[in-house]
Amino acid sequence: MTQFIQLHILTSYPPSNLNRDDLGRPKSAKMGGFDRLRISSQALKRAWRTSEIFEAGLGDHKGIxxxxxxxxxxxxxxxxxxxxxxxxxxxxxxxxxxxxxxxxxxxxxxxxxxxxxxxxxxxxxxxxxxxxxxxxxxxxxxxxxxxxxxxAVDIALFGRMMASKPDFNMEAAAQVSHAISVHAVAIEDDFFSAVDDLNTNVEDSGAGHIGDAAFAAGLFYTYVCINKDLLLDNLEQDHELAAKALKALTEAILKVSPTGKQNSFASRAYASYVLAEKGSQQPRSLSVAYLKPIVEQDYGTVAVQRLQEQRRSFDSVYGACAEQHCELNAFTGEGSFEDVIQYVTD
Structure with missing residues (x-):
């Protein structure tokens, strides 16, 4: 039976613009009839793949x-x-x-x-x-x-598609969702000005530059599913390299933020909650937990409760949807990063 590793992640970003649309505004999507913030899976995967964590752990096995x-x-x-x-x-x-x-x-x-x-x-x-x-x-x-x-670990994880030479395609072992805010959002605009340092205000006391930038804050749910058997096949059954790949990927997922507008907002964040699951059962996302947007003020506590309740509800109607699980909760200080890494790579 195919073995799957599933990661359910909650990450809170302060005011930021991590992933922009064609107008320079934070990407969004409608879910449950409400506007939500969105970070595309492409932006997430690039941030992880090009991170120092990935380079340090997999530099000799990383393509371009x-x-x-x-x-x-x-x-x-x-x-x-x-x-x-x-x-x-x-x-x-x-x-x-x-x-x-x-x-x-x-x-x-x-x-x-x-x-x-x-x-x-x-x-x-x-x-x-x-x-x-x-x-x-x-x-x-x-x-x-x-x-x-x-x-090549990044190709093994994220795949390669060559339309003209399909024999050299590689199916991705890791599937990554778009990150979506668990609550409704309204994107705001920041009007700003910059002062000319050499302007003595003798003739002109106005700003040297004026502009505006869109931003928003949100608590995001991200889902990652890794087909461990396919990863091993892609890496020619090299179990040691597969373990390194899982460690580097998991650490990047939990610690690395997209780079968009970081100099303007310094919105780097670690995951605040992680639910890791393993088993041969058919994978499923838990995004339905947030189909109804959270409106309570304590987003973090409620988001974790919703996720845990949804997991139990799926188990109740379908039977156990995973054989094991491991949690990290930085809201309450329970679990540990090392436990999650060990669980995923074991």
Whole structure:
């Protein structure tokens, strides 16, 4: 039976704008007929994947997402004395392995982001060095740079989709919800001004700059489901690396905030409550606990109670929806971060 790890997280952010829409305002969504704050799963996953926690724990097994693969390749060829025309052609061939190259791109820039594993990146650099040294174009066999087996943890967790080469796709082992506020919100606007330090107020006492910024505060529910069996398959049954991946991911989920407008709001936050579950049962989110928005003033206490009650209600009608669980409650000081990490990685 497939083994699942489910994480239910409550994180409170003070006034902030962590994830903006096309107008620069905090993202939102309607739920239960009310406007809620939202942080997209893409913003969350990028913050976790690029965090110092992820780098420290998994640096040797972390890939890169880029469209600019060709820039390094072409520059290496040019530095080695390869003519401009040949460097451009060879770069397009190498970059083209990972996606469609933009028309008329001088640097082999790809049309879409490509997720490249450390093994693949090393193969690209090795091939580039050979071509530069031998002053020749790559052959078909040398261009077999994509790898099915590469042990890139971020690709194993969050997946890779290559429409032109589906054989090298990888299904994500981790599913991440959009974070949604457990209460209704009204997005506010901050009007601000800045003073010109060299303005002596002799001729003009006005502000040097005026502007406005949207913000809101909220307590967010986030749900993460990890298919442990699929993670092991993606990492070629490397149990030690899978445990490192689970540890780094869980720590990032609990400690790392999206980077949007952090200099303006300093809205970094740790998770205030975590419910971790394990078992072979079909996974389910507990977001329905907040279908009716919380209106009580003590958001934290009520949000935890709602989550725990919803878990018991699902268990009551469906039977146990998980075989084990572990909790951390920073509102009351119960449980510990180390307990959650040990539980998830055990």
């Amino acid at each position: 997402r880029t469209r600019r693969l060709g820039q390094e390749v072409k520059q290496s060829l040019l530095d080695a004395g390869v003519a401009e025309g040949k460097a451009k052609d060879w770069t397009a061939q190498i970059a083209g392995v990972f996606g469609k190259v933009k028309k008329d791109s001088a640097t082999g820039e790809l049309e879409q982001l490509a997720h490249i594993s450390p093994v693949e990146l090393a193969a690209i650099r090795q091939l580039t060095a050979v071509l530069a040294d031998e002053k020749r174009a790559p052959d078909a066999q040398e261009l077999e740079l994509l790898k099915k087996n590469h042990k």
